[in-house]
Amino acid sequence: MNVVEASGLGKRYGRTWALRDCTLEIPAGRVAALVGPNGAGKTTLLNLAVGLTAPSTGAVTVLSGRWAGSSAALDGIAFVAQDTPLYKGLTVADMIYLTRNLNRRFDQAYARARLDELGIPVKRRAGKLSGGQQAQLALTLALARRPRLLVLDEPVAALDPVARHDFMATVRAAADADGVSVLLSSHVLTELERVAGYLVLMSGGQVRLAGEVDDLLGTHGKASLEELALHFLRETQTPEVTR
Structure with missing residues (x-):
């Protein structure tokens, strides 16, 4: 089964092709990482996969052939955008209540237990939480929907190293314990090293390389995902990637 399938997929804004x-x-069953510089097309691909925008050319399906954006697809996908969107004036408890009532499936007991384990007080307003806590709250609300596919757009870009590590550990645990497939984009290659089993390298609005990390490392003679990604990104004359 494939969680994402794209065929001749493209997205154009005016005369500019983003993908x-x-x-x-x-x-x-993989944690799949999209890696590439700003403007590579990562966010565009994610937005197309979750149905936030429509393709200009080609097609994309998710979860074994469901059209991206369809109700059947959306029931099985949870998405966390880069800015971890939360209603900053609402309390954590309010966010749980709101998310529960906006979704057909929501495991409130799981959400409460996980936030308690993280020491995130439910009576505090979301806007008063630290950056790491806000990211963990957004991730908890997404996972409580019990998705088959979790989509994350630059989830750790604004976090400090400890918060990044904790966030990615949660993602890995969800993939291992619950069988959630994960598709995430990131510039932070050192964090991806620990969690990603599948890699998609993008630049200039195109996919340059895709495959199982272990296979790609063996084929291209690289010792680490970071070395592999930097090698291909330098070949396409990309900007610096965050370490």
Whole structure:
């Protein structure tokens, strides 16, 4: 089963192609990482996969053939955007209540237990939480929907190293314990090293390389995901990638 399948997928804004000629299959049961510089097309691909925007060319399906953006697809996907969108004036308890009532499936007991384990007080307003706590709250609300596919757009970009580590550990645990497939984009290669089993390298609005991390490392003679990604990104003359 593939959690994402794209065929000739493209997205154009005016005369500018943000993504073009994307043909891709991402297998289920993986933590799949999208890696590339700003403007590579990562966010565009994620937005197309979750149905936030429509393709200009081609097609994309998710969860074994469901059209991206369809109700059948959305029931099985949870998405956390880069700015971890929360209603900052609402308390954590309010966010749980709101999310529960906006979704057909929501495990409130799981959400409460996880936030308690993290020491995040439910009576505090979301805007008063630290950056790491806000990211963990957004992730908890997403996981409580019990998705088959968790999509994360630059989830750790604004976090300090400790918060990044904790966030990615949660993602890895969800993938291992609950069988959640994960698709995430990130510039922080050192964090991806620990969690990603599948890699998609993007630049210039196109997919340059995709496959199982272990296979790609063996084929290209690289010792680490970071070395592999930096090698290919330098070949395409990309800006510096955050370490």
